[in-house]
Amino acid sequence: MENYTLWKSLLSSGTDIGFFKEFYVYFYQAFIENDRWLQYLQGVGTTLITTAFALILGVVLGVIVASIRTAHDQQRTGHRNIVLGFFNAICKVYVTVIRGTPMMVQMLIMCYVIFSSSRNFTMVGALTLGINSGAYVAEIIRGGLMNLDAGQSEAGRSLGLGYIDTMAYIVIPQAFKAILPALGNEFIVLLKDTSLIAMIGGKELLHAAQNIYGRTYEFMFPLVGIACMYLVLVMIFSWLQGKLERRLRQSER
Amino acid sequence: MNANALISVQDVRKYYNGGKVKALDGISTDILKGEVVAIIGPSGGGKSTFLRTLNLLEEPTDGKIYFEGVDITDPKTNIDLHRRKMGMVFQHFNLFPHMTILRNMTLAPMRVLKKPREEAEATAMKLLERVGLADKAGNYPKQLSGGQQQRVAIVRALCMEPEVMLFDEPTSALDPEMVGEVLDVMKQLASEGMTMVVVTHEMGFAREVASRVLFLADGKLAEEGTPEAIFNNPQSPRLQDFLSKVL
Numbered sequence: 001m002e003n004y005t006l007w008k009s010l011l012s013s014g015t016d017i018g019f020f021k022e023f024y025v026y027f028y029q030a031f032i033e034n035d036r037w038l039q040y041l042q043g044v045g046t047t048l049i050t051t052a053f054a055l056i057l058g059v060v061l062g063v064i065v066a067s068i069r070t071a072h073d074q075q076r077t078g079h080r081n082i083v084l085g086f087f088n089a090i091c092k093v094y095v096t097v098i099r100g101t102p103m104m105v106q107m108l109i110m111c112y113v114i115f116s117s118s119r120n121f122t123m124v125g126a127l128t129l130g131i132n133s134g135a136y137v138a139e140i141i142r143g144g145l146m147n148l149d150a151g152q153s154e155a156g157r158s159l160g161l162g163y164i165d166t167m168a169y170i171v172i173p174q175a176f177k178a179i180l181p182a183l184g185n186e187f188i189v190l191l192k193d194t195s196l197i198a199m200i201g202g203k204e205l206l207h208a209a210q211n212i213y214g215r216t217y218e219f220m221f222p223l224v225g226i227a228c229m230y231l232v233l234v235m236i237f238s239w240l241q242g243k244l245e246r247r248l249r250q251s252e253r
Numbered sequence: 254m255n256a257n258a259l260i261s262v263q264d265v266r267k268y269y270n271g272g273k274v275k276a277l278d279g280i281s282t283d284i285l286k287g288e289v290v291a292i293i294g295p296s297g298g299g300k301s302t303f304l305r306t307l308n309l310l311e312e313p314t315d316g317k318i319y320f321e322g323v324d325i326t327d328p329k330t331n332i333d334l335h336r337r338k339m340g341m342v343f344q345h346f347n348l349f350p351h352m353t354i355l356r357n358m359t360l361a362p363m364r365v366l367k368k369p370r371e372e373a374e375a376t377a378m379k380l381l382e383r384v385g386l387a388d389k390a391g392n393y394p395k396q397l398s399g400g401q402q403q404r405v406a407i408v409r410a411l412c413m414e415p416e417v418m419l420f421d422e423p424t425s426a427l428d429p430e431m432v433g434e435v436l437d438v439m440k441q442l443a444s445e446g447m448t449m450v451v452v453t454h455e456m457g458f459a460r461e462v463a464s465r466v467l468f469l470a471d472g473k474l475a476e477e478g479t480p481e482a483i484f485n486n487p488q489s490p491r492l493q494d495f496l497s498k499v500l
Contacts, residue, residue: 076312076328154310155347159361159413160337169360173351 004028030221036212043205044229050126050204051191057130058190062137065091069138070145074163091138098135104196106132111200122204125197133190140186144179145171177248184241188234195230205229258283258319259417259448260307265316267302267472276302277313278472284417289449291463291480293456295495299472300452304421307450308332308339321416337365340410344422346402348394348409354381355390358409366413373412380408384438400431404438411442418442420451456499460484468492 007025010017017025031037072088075081098106110128111121118124148171156166198206209222216222255261260283267277277299284290292300305311306318309325309332318326320335349357358377362368368376381387384404386397394402403423410418420439424432436458443449443462453459459466459480466483468476468491476483476492484500487493 149347151343151345151347152349155341155343155349156361157333158308158310158336158339158341158419159410160333160365161361162333165364169364170349174349177351 004033026218026221029216029218030212030225039208039211040205040226040229043203043208043226044233046122046202046204047191047194047233050122050129050194050197050202051187053126054129054133054190054194055187057127058133058137058186061131061134062141065094065134065138066141066145069142071163073146095135095138098132099139103128103132103193104199107196107200121200122197122202125194125200125202125204129190129193129197132193133186136186137183140179140182141175143182144175147178148175180241180245180248184238187241188237191233191237192230255283255285257285259286259288259321260284260450261319262307263317263319265303265306265313265318267299267306267311268314275472277306279316280469280472280474281316282467282474282477284448284450286416286448287446289443289447289462289464290451290467291459291465292450292452292467292469293454293459293483293495294467294469294475298470300469301421303469304419304450304452307419308336308341310341333365337361337413338416340407340413340415340418342403342406342410342418342420342423344426346394346399346406346426348402348406350394353391353393354386354397354405357394357405358412361409362412377408377412380411381405384408398431399427400434403427403431403435407435407438407442417448417450420449420453422452422454424453424455454499456484468495470495 004025007017007021008029011022011025031040068084068087068091072081072084075084107125107128111124115124115127145167152170152174153166156170157163161169194204195206197204198210201207205226209226212222213219262280262282262284265277265280266275268275280299280303292304294300302311306313307320309318313326316326317324320339323330323335325332325335348354349360352360355374355377358380359368359370359373362373362376363370378387378390381390384407386401386404386408389397389401389405394405397405407418407423423439424435427435432455436455439449439451439458440462451458451463461480463480466478466480467474468483468489470491476487476489483492484496487496
């Protein structure tokens with residue numbers, strides 16, 4: 001603490017105090033002074049909660065949209081269901097609009113147009129991320145369902161199993177295994193995209209860094225610092241995902 | 254339409270690309286109870302498409318198919334109720350890779366026929382014993398050879414106690430030394446009086462086991478008859494040409 005005050009005043013008067021002391025000063029300033037590490041910690045917490053919320057929303061939306069789209073496309077000819085056709089059209093519009101416009105623009109529209117009266121920017125941001133992610137998850141799931149060898153569902157149907165049973169017992173368990181890598185990738189994208197919430201005032205990790213460099217006018221340590229934090233979070237998740245994939249593959253040997 | 258027909262096919266057509274490709278071009282035949290019908294013919298002639306229309310895996314563009322007197326091509330028919338009585342065996346086995354052999358065999362009886370687990374497993378084990386694979390019950394399909402997988406696929410279909418068994422080139426994807434073991438199971442099944450429709454390239458099997466042979470070429474039923482008539486006394490030039498190439 002005393003070292004910090006002394007070295008900092010030397011540094012600001014232009015004295016060369018050497019690399020390690022200078023590093024110490026900036027590090028202390030970015031993370032320790034005024035208990036700033038607490039802000040990062042809160043930021044990490046918000047980032048994780050936001051990611052979890054957006055992920056759940058994204059997966060729920062994705063499963064619903066993918067189910068409707070797949071069920072619609074796999075109808076027998078002469079068995080066209082009008083209600084299903086209507087929902088299918090809505091799903092198509094949703095996927096097209098979300099995938100066809102930039103996330104940042106969606107975020108700003110949500111914040112300043114749709115929820116312009118809301119002050120809970122983190123929540124609005126999480127909602128946007130979830131809705132955005134849903135469109136991508138839907139396409140991942142649909143791809144997984146469509147890509148499975150048609151013989152599998154034919155075998156199920158030829159045994160007399162209905163469409164729903166065939167999906168539940170035969171197609172989905174196998175498709176899930178196949179889409180897990182893509183789904184993991186989507187999760188990683190989501191985790192990093194939470195940083196966009198800072199642009200509308202959500203209090204996540206990037207927001208903490210902005211707050212701090214706004215006071216200290218020293219950019220490198222807060223920014224590189226949060227970059228490392230994102231990296232560690234993603235690496236932990238990739239490791240967990242790898243474990244899950246290995247475990248699922250074991251059941252087939 | 255023959256009143257004794259288990260399956261009655263009437264002028265079935267299957268067109269692709271709005272009629273440009275005629276996979277099936279007006280086929281009619283009756284399949285009687287206890288018959289073993291072999292379907293032979295050149296590739297692309299419509300054999301598999303025809304077989305797959307029988308349980309509506311392939312929906313005909315036109316024509317009618319009656320199973321046990323019910324028009325299954327009618328969109329109002331609940332096809333699931335009829336499919337359970339038609340066992341199907343595929344060229345590529347199509348066992349469920351994420352389930353054990355036993356689970357492969359008990360899934361449909363438990364879900365569709367609502368059999369209790371013990372009963373479904375007992376039936377499955379009895380059938381597995383019959384094809385000499387009882388010791389594989391706990392294994393996954395990938396751990397079995399092709400011939401073993403196909404034998405499992407056959408008994409999986411038998412677990413549903415079907416009225417008819419449909420075979421779609423059941424030995425075409427097998428190594429030559431495994432063809433025999435699968436054909437043996439099929440012969441046994443035929444001798445027990447099971448109604449069977451078999452798309453096959455095994456002319457020996459067709460000649461020996463079939464009660465009737467259908468020759469399909471260019472989507473048409475070009476010739477049909479007893480194995481003796483088809484193999485020893487072919488009438489149409491198309492069939493003569495085909496037999497000269499495969500025999």
